[in-house]
Amino acid sequence: MDFQLSGEQQLLREALSGYLARRYTFDERREAVAGAGWRPEVWRALAGELGLFGAGLGEADGGFGGGAEEIAVIAEELGRALVLEPYTEAVVVAGALLRGLPQGASLLSAVLEGSALVVPALYEKAGRSDPARIGCMLRDGALTGDKALVVAAPLATHLIVSAREAGTGAAGDGRPALCLVRADAPGLTRRDYRLIDGRPAADVTFTGTTCERLDLGDEDALERIGAAIDAGIGAQCAEAVGVMATLLERTVAYAKQREQFGRPIGTFQALQHRMADMAVALERARSMATMATLALKADAAGGAVAAERSRQVSAAKAYVAEALKQVAEGAVQVHGGIGTTDEIDVSHYFKRAYVLQHQFGTAQYHLGRMAAHS
Template identity: 40%
Template structure:
């Protein structure tokens, strides 16, 4: 099977990597993170100009029709730069709900705004008790005439403090963990009854606690079926996991490269420490784990839009397991081989390790997905 990128994909890859190399150094990233919203509006406009925000959308909706491979290219580049902008929240998650579940009017209204950079979104799913269970939803949506009234609270809403609109999951019917009765609602971030408390996360990103008190949402802004939204949520989440796998590969690549460079330049007993065979073996092990993660990331990308739900979820779970294990190993080796300086905030390697650790916990860590994979009978069905 040919895994090479085509000419258009190579051009996209070169363009985004060149932009981030020129405009997203480690010190520049620190400045972006210290801004009020925690990311760079100027860089967001640059992404829009390059067409990165249009990547997964169809040409009929004003996009570039690049699908999961286009998303993989962008997310891996963002992983290498530790980019802070809400690409996952807006384009992958928010855009995923629009691509897979929105009606024609919703697409016509919102997708052009995402593409031109004027609209940002955030996915408000997690609740304090829900952990990784997408069906564990207690936020309620009560039908009131031609609209719904939402009440509840959402936690760790990535980029939820600055998003223009929130995509909120709420229970229309059923009990707490029922798979049926969950709807997906588009809520204005500044709507009456919405309160948001933003804070920085360990990896330099931003998140928010969101409280919904009597928030009214017109029926026109329900995405998909109001009582059968869980299959849509699972599909979009799987696409997001595939994107996160690609980002993790980018972060691990930089950790490996910078560690090998350090081994070549740091001297002990008058010679570069990379001359010691035991350290060469550890660098080789890092490379092996990185390449295993890259292979599984490619599998997740190829399976992200698979219509066979069982096969898709099996592949996505397998990729998430490998990404979590590889990220932990590569990060630990990178920090340790840098010695004491690897623990400091002034060196980038520790920040990369933090990000890949947060990726592991997003939408289920390696242990959680290993359990799912075991329940499904393994990566390859018997």
């Protein structure tokens, strides 16, 4: 099987990496973290100037005919540059939730243009890593309940919320549904905070909040949610590869120039072994991320069973999470105390690695999910 990028995919990578090299320096990122937690002008440029948001969507949905492979190319470059903007949440996951729905066509078009920012609100405190544990209730076109750790909620124009329809069974046992909510809707309150990597997030409470129930036809809401989250995990696995690759590059370069006892610390065998282990973990993670991408590609083409897609994506997530921990900790340990300071980028990559390990479910959760689908 040929794992090389096509000519178009290579051009996509070069265009994005070139733009980020010019417009997304470490100092500019630090300013954004200290401010709003993102750069709206970059978001608009990614959508308009580069046409990035349509690269991973089919033509029927207003995209350019791409899919999981193009998303992986984009996500890896965003990981290398440590981009704050919520591409995975607001484009990959939200796009998968809206794709193919008559109600979602105009909003999806606005997402691709960068004029709307739609984020998924699919997790709850009681459910922890499991999006199928839904306590939020939909009754007479209004939502009541809470959603936790909604990444980019303070930036959003709309939220896509999972809920259970009241009146179809015992409380909390109704049919799952997806609802579209304006971010400024009456009855919606947020508790805003920052993740440790500087990205804005919020816990959201709905108190009789008016919403629009998305018409999924005969499709089960949990199946659509599962497919969307799998797409997000695939993107984050690719992003993690970009994060780890940069951490390894920074660590090797530092080990070559930092001296102890009159010679570079990179000549010490113990540190050579540690960096070799980091390199092996990176290449294994790259292979697992590719496996997830291929599973998502096969699923989109109708050539895979959903359970098999989920099994492979969970396997990738579980391994990549452990590899992230190993590479990030190794990078900080080789750098020593300076690796924990805010002035150099290694500490920022370390923080992003920690968030990627836990978002969309922990490694432990995905090992159990993988076993359930085996």
